[in-house]
Amino acid sequence: MKIELRGFGSARAFSGKNIDVPVQTSIGELRHMITTQLEIDESLKTIINTCAFASTRQVLNDEYRLEEPQVLNLLPPVCGG
Amino acid sequence: MDKRYAAQIRLPEIGISGQQRLSESHVLCVGAGGLAASVLPALVAAGVGKITLIDKDVISASNLNRQTLFLPTELGLPKVTQLATRLAAQNPSIAINPIIDNLTLENAYALSNNHDLILDCCDDYQTKLLINDTCVNFKKPWIYASALGWDGQVAMFSNSSLDTPCLRCYSSRIPINSLSCNNSGVLGASVNIVGSFQATLALQTLLQHYENKDKMYIFDLWSLQVQEFIIPYNNNCKHEQLINANYKNYQYTPLTTNELDNFHIIDIRTLTEWENGHLPAAQHVNIGSLISNPEQYLVPSKPTLIYCNQQQLSKLAVDNLRPLGFNVWWLSGGYNAYKEKQG
Structure with missing residues (x-):
């Protein structure tokens, strides 16, 4: 099934990228698939490892399993004050 | 008013x-x-x-x-x-x-x-x-x-x-x-x-x-x-653990070198620093790799002691890994303190 990525902030480069994953893929597994299957540089690999993932409605932890094609938001940490 | x-x-x-x-x-x-x-x-x-x-x-x-x-x-x-x-x-x-x-x-x-x-x-x-x-x-x-x-x-x-x-x-x-x-x-x-x-x-x-x-x-x-x-x-x-989980709780200060045998030891300093000297039996791991893939580097049968030059990065690593349930500790004073004790 197709997962469409939408990145915010430093993860904006992921917006519009798609990745095909099996049903029941966990967010933790998806995180690994993104770094191995998409052509991205090292800095984006670091970002993907620290991003929170969210559906259009709520934050999803690494154990959450994806049941259907959907848009996932990548929310990178922001550390300025 | x-x-x-x-x-x-x-x-x-x-x-x-x-x-x-x-x-x-x-x-x-x-x-x-x-x-x-x-x-x-x-x-x-x-x-x-x-x-x-x-x-x-x-x-x-x-x-x-x-x-x-x-x-x-x-x-x-x-x-x-x-x-x-x-x-x-x-x-x-x-x-x-x-x-x-x-x-x-x-x-x-x-x-x-x-x-x-x-x-x-x-x-x-x-x-x-x-x-x-x-x-x-x-x-x-x-x-x-x-x-x-x-x-x-x-x-x-x-x-x-x-x-x-x-x-x-x-x-x-x-x-x-x-x-x-x-x-x-x-x-x-x-x-x-x-x-x-x-x-x-x-x-x-x-x-x-x-x-x-x-x-x-x-x-x-x-x-x-x-x-x-x-x-x-x-x-x-694990909010219950967070209540007691401050950095001090997971700090380890060995009194003798023998005590280190109780741990699986990971060195997260740079490769050059590692090559210039490290704790016996330590394994060198990049901190990013350790946090991204802890299962690959941590041994379930033993607690793991992580060290850097002082303690800032090792505390950071422990702070990342503890909430995930890993039995990890950071070495008080880091490699610098260890070397000083060794003379």
Whole structure:
């Protein structure tokens, strides 16, 4: 099934990228698939490892399993004050 | 009631009782930079009774684009004292208590316990986690906020019970090399928007309006969009452990070298440092790899002792891995202290 990525902030480069994953893929597994299957540089690999993932409605932890094609938001940490 | 509050008292959500509540409230603000420069004037104007400010930093020229209450004539002066002077002039009836210090394990608990609400206006993730863990411990509400580049994040964590979400529930993955305003850039106008939003959530919290709690508000200020995401409680977050989980608890100070045999030992310094000398039986692992793939490097049958040159990075690694359930410790004083003991 197709997962469409939408990145915010430093993860904006992921917006519009798609990745095909099996049903029941966990967010933790998806995180690994993104770094191995998409052509991205090292800095984006670091970002993907620290991003929170969210559906259009709520934050999803690494154990959450994806049941259907959907848009996932990548929310990178922001550390300025 | 002071006429200066008449306009907000007319709001049905505030009224005279709400204004009284604000005047009796004590707020702790951690950080006196750009967010504080936006949040605190709003709280002082609204009549929040007492505000404690803590920050060790001094004013520098590069702060002035966003820390709008500081003047070019104040460079080198402590931020908290100058900010306190401005805020006291703005509303003399408010008690402002400036503390020139960082928030640390030693002062966080005492400070947080004496306040109704904690505002996170700091710019480093470790301090944000310290605020989080302290507030989970004391069941204190706090308002998380960050602004960098064109991006902002704000969330109100209510901590009304142990099973309400916290910052670690939002993300258990902690940034290793956080971008900062100095290397990533930031616009004062963007910080003001995020700060105003944080101030609004702070006042709602003090008025005991919790409808907007436990959501992460994400700002994309280049496209002028704000989105909210519900933060669910994460069963793996182990709030009960957080209560006792401060860095000191996982510090290990070996009395003899033999004691190190009890551990699987990981060295997270650079490869060059490792090649110049390391603890016997230690394994060299890049910190990023360790945190990204802990199962690959940690041995389930033994506790793992992690060390760096001193202790900052090893504490960071432990702080990342403990919430995931790994039995990891950091070596007190790091490799430098170990070498010193060896003579």
